Amino acid sequence: xxxxxxxxxxxxxxxxxxxxxxxxxxxxxxxxxxxxxxxxxxxxxxxxxxxxxxxxxxxxxxxxxxxxxxxxxxxxxxxxxxxxxxxxxxxxxxxxxxxxxxxxxxxxxxxxxxxxxxxxxxxxxxxxxxxxxxxxxxxxxxxxxxxxxxxxxxxxxxxxxxxxxxxxxxxxxxxxxxxxxxxxxxxxxxxxxxxxxxxxxxxxxxxxxxxxxxxxxxxxxxxxxxxxxxxxxxxxxxxxxxxxxxxxxxxxxxxxxxxxxxxxxxxxxxxxxxxxxxxxxxxxxxxxxxxxxxxxxxxxxxxxxxxxxxxxxxxxxxxxxxxxxxxxxxxxxxxxxxxxxxxxxxxxxxxxxxxxxxxxxxxxxxxxxxxxxxxxxxxxxxxxxxx
Amino acid sequence: xxxxxxxxxxxxxxxxxxxxxxxxxxxxxxxxxxxxxxxxxxxxxxxxxxxxxxxxxxxxxxxxxxxxxxxxxxxxxxxxxxxxxxxxxxxxxxxxxxxxxxxxxxxxxxxxxxxxxxxxxxxxxxxxxxxxxxxxxxxxxxxxxxxxxxxxxxxxxxxxxxxxxxxxxxxxxxxxxxxxxxxxxxxxxxxxxxxxxxxxxxxxxxxxxxxxxxxxxxxxxxxxxxxxxxxxxxxxxxxxxxxxxxxxxxxxxxxxxxxxxxxxxxxxxxxxxxxxxxxxxxxxxxxxxxxxxxxxxxxxxxxxxxxxxxxxxxxxxxxxxxxxxxxxxxxxxxxxxxxxxxxxxxxxxxxxxxxxxxxxxxxxxxxxxxxxxxxxxxxxxxxxxxx
Numbered sequence: 115x116x117x118x119x120x121x122x123x124x125x126x127x128x129x130x131x132x133x134x135x136x137x138x139x140x141x142x143x144x145x146x147x148x149x150x151x152x153x154x155x156x157x158x159x160x161x162x163x164x165x166x167x168x169x170x171x172x173x174x175x176x177x178x179x180x181x182x183x184x185x186x187x188x189x190x191x192x193x194x195x196x197x198x199x200x201x202x203x204x205x206x207x208x209x210x211x212x213x214x215x216x217x218x219x220x221x222x223x224x225x226x227x228x229x230x231x232x233x234x235x236x237x238x239x240x241x242x243x244x245x246x247x248x249x250x251x252x253x254x255x256x257x258x259x260x261x262x263x264x265x266x267x268x269x270x271x272x273x274x275x276x277x278x279x280x281x282x283x284x285x286x287x288x289x290x291x292x293x294x295x296x297x298x299x300x301x302x303x304x305x306x307x308x309x310x311x312x313x314x315x316x317x318x319x320x321x322x323x324x325x326x327x328x329x330x331x332x333x334x335x336x337x338x339x340x341x342x343x344x345x346x347x348x349x350x351x352x353x354x355x356x357x358x359x360x361x362x363x364x365x366x367x368x369x370x371x372x373x374x375x376x377x378x379x380x381x382x383x384x385x386x387x388x389x390x391x392x393x394x395x396x397x398x399x400x401x402x403x404x405x406x407x408x409x410x411x412x413x414x415x416x417x418x419x420x421x422x423x424x425x426x427x428x429x430x431x432x433x434x435x436x437x438x439x440x441x442x443x444x445x446x447x448x449x450x451x452x453x454x455x456x457x458x459x460x461x462x463x464x465x466x467x468x469x470x471x472x473x474x475x476x477x478x479x480x481x482x483x484x485x486x487x488x489x490x491x492x493x494x495x496x497x498x499x500x501x
Numbered sequence: 502x503x504x505x506x507x508x509x510x511x512x513x514x515x516x517x518x519x520x521x522x523x524x525x526x527x528x529x530x531x532x533x534x535x536x537x538x539x540x541x542x543x544x545x546x547x548x549x550x551x552x553x554x555x556x557x558x559x560x561x562x563x564x565x566x567x568x569x570x571x572x573x574x575x576x577x578x579x580x581x582x583x584x585x586x587x588x589x590x591x592x593x594x595x596x597x598x599x600x601x602x603x604x605x606x607x608x609x610x611x612x613x614x615x616x617x618x619x620x621x622x623x624x625x626x627x628x629x630x631x632x633x634x635x636x637x638x639x640x641x642x643x644x645x646x647x648x649x650x651x652x653x654x655x656x657x658x659x660x661x662x663x664x665x666x667x668x669x670x671x672x673x674x675x676x677x678x679x680x681x682x683x684x685x686x687x688x689x690x691x692x693x694x695x696x697x698x699x700x701x702x703x704x705x706x707x708x709x710x711x712x713x714x715x716x717x718x719x720x721x722x723x724x725x726x727x728x729x730x731x732x733x734x735x736x737x738x739x740x741x742x743x744x745x746x747x748x749x750x751x752x753x754x755x756x757x758x759x760x761x762x763x764x765x766x767x768x769x770x771x772x773x774x775x776x777x778x779x780x781x782x783x784x785x786x787x788x789x790x791x792x793x794x795x796x797x798x799x800x801x802x803x804x805x806x807x808x809x810x811x812x813x814x815x816x817x818x819x820x821x822x823x824x825x826x827x828x829x830x831x832x833x834x835x836x837x838x839x840x841x842x843x844x845x846x847x848x849x850x851x852x853x854x855x856x857x858x859x860x861x862x863x864x865x866x867x868x869x870x871x872x873x874x875x876x877x878x879x880x881x882x883x884x885x886x887x888x
Binding site: 115116117118119120121123126129158159160161162163165168171172175176178179180181184185186187188219220222223225226227230231232233235236246247250251254278280281310311312313342350354356357358359369370371372375378379381382383384385386387388389390391487 | 502503504505506507508510513516545546547548549550552555558559562563565566567568571572573574575606607609610612613614617618619620622623633634637638641665667668697698699700729737741743744745746756757758759762765766768769770771772773774775776777778874
């Protein structure tokens, strides 16, 4: 074969984390078929979709059955019915217009595809421990990454570095640590971006889990952010859309050519999100829709509180889980992540996610997610307590 | 702003075609509100979805309403229920396995994203006139493109070039010319790829329109193609999924690392196609589904036949429309494409697509599509005849 391959792929660390978890779980299950395993490591929602969303999607399916209401290609950047609701409700009072909002099939696609807009010589700043997608999508383009350590001392919001980066990824509420960021700290990051001319890519996929009124849901609540930030959001965790696929990216006009470049990129390599998914997403902006998706998130947050207090009750140091679906905890006595994983699996039949799977700064920690039934959460906590 | 932008975007020709068409149409409508304009240029389907698809999507929506049947993140490369049907039915007897099939949200995404797998120094071969996406997605990566002229003399299937290219794009049945390719000619392209070590990216989005039994539906019907070709398909035109979003790409094992690289790319930048869309797509493989989508395509093909004979009856030289939804015709007396566009709009209230919008070799031609109601097709032909 003559075409040269993209040899940046060889720089990617194979993603063994979830396959290794599955493999160890399988071995254990085969040896102990009598143990009911509780999976507390999964990052996928478990509650069914809100009735308002279901109803809207049924109507959308019916629209496609009649010539007079059939919807073919939609606007590449999303239907106005959705963009306008996002502008009015998600960004109320923040001065973001529908033409600065670009609908897609999800945050992961947008986070991956935004790299297309920038030159590959840019230096990328990534706080760690971290959701591996920011790292991998930039390594695939051969870019240099500078890691920014996040520790308990800074509440996992990172120390402002003394070196410049061109593009900075921030994710709050954070995956995997469940940390939220204060308005002051986020302002400090925006100031850093202004001082260095950096662009911030702000992943706020978990903003719907924020319950503390003082915390910012959007980076655009911070003065000056429109001049330096792109925000990516998803309905996956907000409304359980992990299988439905819909999200959006906000590129403020203040960022100059970037909005038009994204339009061009998407117009050329994307054909819009599903009409049915967009109708479903629009339904969460109705009064019933809002109430229903909030109730689902409340239920997950109650799980999170039970997990965090359960872990604390057995003497583990836990953070997160208050404005996020993730609880991040230290392994007991500095045990290594995989060793603790094995212990939980073998002695309690509980699957956790080893922190080392999230890169530098993750070793010695583990992640538990609140995406589970109440019964499973309570039983898992009982078992860990007994252990 | 400090990050250097991807300056390859400046090499892209602004895509004025459809916006220019819309602008001219708007000016005309404002001046002549009494004329009912018939749009014969649109590349979007118009018939509603097949009842089997609608039913399957309603069931899929209901699945998402109950915890026991809820579907969150699906397998990144698609559900087995769909991959297996594709392998069994679309590739019956061709030895393509479900693990060589990767489901996505559509052919345009896959065609755009496949560029990620290759080094940017590769030379790209693109037959022209052409669907602009192959060109733009490669220009965005700064690649060198060598055009391969397709003319009436070669039935718009191109002359085998006397220079090598690393990656070759082929699309049959073709957009915009509606040309189909014979088994012999496609074999000649596969031979060219073997002789030069090229990889062919074969876009067979319109294969469902093939009615002539001797024509190949897939490049994998050609001996030796598995060693040199990737095939991209879509449900957009096969089953009217332009608003539903589902397609797939076949990367045969014989292509070595490319399948694993695509898995890695998609695992990192994509989260799977909508569960509802995949259930809808699976329904077209049932006996009723097959019958229903075939009937829809037959209706479009009857439109195509009426258009082609209508154009010929008024003395225009027309090709395509027999195994494709597109008719490609010479403008009368070598008139330039936009001039003929204006004439059709102003004197007949009919909108066509000027051939020059499809790049080199398109000037002096126009494209008409069969995606319309029978009544509109008949009236448009009457009006052009009168003109």
